[in-house]
Amino acid sequence: MKHDRILLAHGSGGKLSQQLVQDIFLKAFDNELLAPLNDQAVFSLAASRHAFTTDSFVVKPIFFPGGDIGKLAVCGTINDLAVGGAEPLYLSASFIIEEGTAVEDLRQVVESMARTAKDAGVPIVTGDTKVVERGKGDGIFINTAGIGVISNGHNLSPLTIRPGDAIIVSGAMGDHGITIMAHRDGLQMDVPVESDCAPLHGLVKVVLAESNGVRAMRDPTRGGLATTLNELAASGGSGMLIREDDIPIRDAVRGACEIMGFDPLYLANEGKLIAIVSPDSAQPVLAAMKSHPLGRDAAVIGKVMEAPKGKVLLETSLGVTRILDMLAGEQFPRIC
Amino acid sequence: MKHDRILLAHGSGGKLSQQLVQDIFLKAFDNELLAPLNDQAVFSLAASRHAFTTDSFVVKPIFFPGGDIGKLAVCGTINDLAVGGAEPLYLSASFIIEEGTAVEDLRQVVESMARTAKDAGVPIVTGDTKVVERGKGDGIFINTAGIGVISNGHNLSPLTIRPGDAIIVSGAMGDHGITIMAHRDGLQMDVPVESDCAPLHGLVKVVLAESNGVRAMRDPTRGGLATTLNELAASGGSGMLIREDDIPIRDAVRGACEIMGFDPLYLANEGKLIAIVSPDSAQPVLAAMKSHPLGRDAAVIGKVMEAPKGKVLLETSLGVTRILDMLAGEQFPRIC
Numbered sequence: 007m008k009h010d011r012i013l014l015a016h017g018s019g020g021k022l023s024q025q026l027v028q029d030i031f032l033k034a035f036d037n038e039l040l041a042p043l044n045d046q047a048v049f050s051l052a053a054s055r056h057a058f059t060t061d062s063f064v065v066k067p068i069f070f071p072g073g074d075i076g077k078l079a080v081c082g083t084i085n086d087l088a089v090g091g092a093e094p095l096y097l098s099a100s101f102i103i104e105e106g107t108a109v110e111d112l113r114q115v116v117e118s119m120a121r122t123a124k125d126a127g128v129p130i131v132t133g134d135t136k137v138v139e140r141g142k143g144d145g146i147f148i149n150t151a152g153i154g155v156i157s158n159g160h161n162l163s164p165l166t167i168r169p170g171d172a173i174i175v176s177g178a179m180g181d182h183g184i185t186i187m188a189h190r191d192g193l194q195m196d197v198p199v200e201s202d203c204a205p206l207h208g209l210v211k212v213v214l215a216e217s218n219g220v221r222a223m224r225d226p227t228r229g230g231l232a233t234t235l236n237e238l239a240a241s242g243g244s245g246m247l248i249r250e251d252d253i254p255i256r257d258a259v260r261g262a263c264e265i266m267g268f269d270p271l272y273l274a275n276e277g278k279l280i281a282i283v284s285p286d287s288a289q290p291v292l293a294a295m296k297s298h299p300l301g302r303d304a305a306v307i308g309k310v311m312e313a314p315k316g317k318v319l320l321e322t323s324l325g326v327t328r329i330l331d332m333l334a335g336e337q338f339p340r341i342c
Numbered sequence: 343m344k345h346d347r348i349l350l351a352h353g354s355g356g357k358l359s360q361q362l363v364q365d366i367f368l369k370a371f372d373n374e375l376l377a378p379l380n381d382q383a384v385f386s387l388a389a390s391r392h393a394f395t396t397d398s399f400v401v402k403p404i405f406f407p408g409g410d411i412g413k414l415a416v417c418g419t420i421n422d423l424a425v426g427g428a429e430p431l432y433l434s435a436s437f438i439i440e441e442g443t444a445v446e447d448l449r450q451v452v453e454s455m456a457r458t459a460k461d462a463g464v465p466i467v468t469g470d471t472k473v474v475e476r477g478k479g480d481g482i483f484i485n486t487a488g489i490g491v492i493s494n495g496h497n498l499s500p501l502t503i504r505p506g507d508a509i510i511v512s513g514a515m516g517d518h519g520i521t522i523m524a525h526r527d528g529l530q531m532d533v534p535v536e537s538d539c540a541p542l543h544g545l546v547k548v549v550l551a552e553s554n555g556v557r558a559m560r561d562p563t564r565g566g567l568a569t570t571l572n573e574l575a576a577s578g579g580s581g582m583l584i585r586e587d588d589i590p591i592r593d594a595v596r597g598a599c600e601i602m603g604f605d606p607l608y609l610a611n612e613g614k615l616i617a618i619v620s621p622d623s624a625q626p627v628l629a630a631m632k633s634h635p636l637g638r639d640a641a642v643i644g645k646v647m648e649a650p651k652g653k654v655l656l657e658t659s660l661g662v663t664r665i666l667d668m669l670a671g672e673q674f675p676r677i678c
Contacts (some may be wrong), residue, residue: 013672014672014675015670015671015672017564017672017675017676018564018565018669018671018672018673018674018675019563019565019569019610019669020564020565020569020668020669020670020671020672021668021669021670022670022671022672023564023565024668042499042577043577044426044499045395045422045425045426045560045561046393046394046395046422046423046425046426046428046490047393047394047395048391048392048394048426048428048492049391049392049394050389050390050391050392051387051389051390051391051392052389053386053387053388053389054386054387055384055385055386055387056384056385056386056387057382057383057384058382058383058384058385058432058434058467058468058487058489059381059382059383059434059468060434060435060436060468060469060470060485060487061436061470062436062437062438062470062472062485063472064438064472064474086381086382087382089381089382090380090381090382090384092382092384098394098395098396098487099396100396100397100398100485100487101398102398102400102438102483131394132394132395132396133396134396134397134398136398136399136400136676137675138400138480138483138675138676139675139676141477142479142480143478143479143480144474144478144479147438147474147483149396149398149436149485149487151394151396151434151436151485151487153394153489154382156384163378163380224381225381227355228353228354228355228356228359229354229355229356229359233355233356241378241379274355332356332357332360333354333355333356333357334351334356334357334358335351335354335356335358336349336350336351336353336354336356336358337354338354339350339353339354339473339474339475340353340472340474340475
């Protein structure tokens, strides 16, 4: 690259755009489907059910302990496919870059995306870049879309959730959210916490191979565990009861939440799974999760109830039961 | 919607996000695949070659004569699939909205997307919304990704281009680019020009049904005809010669270009096709294009040459032949 900073001309579609694609994107993402640099990637798909998803990422700051916006963009879309029971096949990546962004920052983000995608076995096969004027964006925004194949016999849907089903989480809640908020505020933690940002398709595969009793899965990102369970309860038309004492939360996260005034149940996670499973699948699924590096701290945290329909109840450490509502207002802008 | 302006909380993943999705997106895009509001859309695909593409749109202003950022976002991704010979099947839509954006503007953009997608027969089946603080974005940015199926026997690729092939454009060059630039500068044109923004999959279908001699197609967007032909010449390893007098350009566009100091061959188009076809396919493809409403002004503008390899030559109205380079620098920021 001849320039240290991104210029508007890098988004023109002309010579500098080509240079950017060649020097930064093509080099990092390097795969046969991307290489022809056509306006589209072409591949063969087998006849099957497929899943399609998209997410834009605007996390601030773009680098944080445990990850960066690039890693997050790859993991986030892989996870949205995985929780639907799909095996991720291909990703797209599209960038909106603010004029003046350091090319070195972009390179690091792109290399992180490439590494994450390679480790996950999901290539980035098509993309786009736009540049906006200084002050009309904020560094780097990334959109990823993904295609996955649903080749197992599972029919995951909140509509299959039944009273008595177990609610399982794959690990500690709130790591990503508190990491971003603390890093932004310059809060030093005694025990440093990192974002849990990770691709979940391996963990999902282990779970689905173990049990036919999985009703639905979600990754509790924006809005956290509380909001995601509320969505599942509303879609499934049943109630839920979770026990505060059974929800895994790191001491450091709990401490930072107390200092900063946050509730960890509303904090975003980027490498955690919620699974609603039939009563007799609870123990096998829990064991399967614990056998996977990303599910070591998995726990059964509650169960599905007949009533109150569409609501989530929290039994607190003090033995009081209260309604756990979904996130209202905006405590956590640009968390992902 | 309770609010007139987009708040950060509309991007939180909580209650206001849900309201935004229900009131604006779900109502407009209304289809069975989107309705479950899962993290992914699930559908069956037949065994076949498929195409996958993505584009982000940052056009400024978001409303312009002949279209808006929403229409552009749907057409742009449909066109990237179509020029690869794919029939567009499904779209995703992801929004990055600046805090303070008028909800009414968002609604109009989304309704325009919905109308364009419906008319094109390509549903928007999955999506995402993020909100960034005032001054960290610019109104509305949209990403669309798309999946298409390549069910015909065509093998479109610049690698199949041969000397003697004809170069055809489907209509007048520069309408979109000059519309945006003139609108931005407040230039009043005697004969108003509109963006040509349109979905090209119908036109492509007619062309591919007519002829097996189509080598490659492109839509000359950012960087215009000159840049797109340079890309095709470079990928195909051949030269190209086009004749200035044969390139359709509206008088109003030519006039505005003279006033504003632009070359119409570098202006973006959003509803035009370039097709490189075998010599004996030139007339049938031209006739097929002219039979379609979006190809009425189609013209053969030149041919592929042995040499100079990877270069595009322009025979000017004065009879001089000169090299037509790809766009350098940035004359046209945020044209799409």
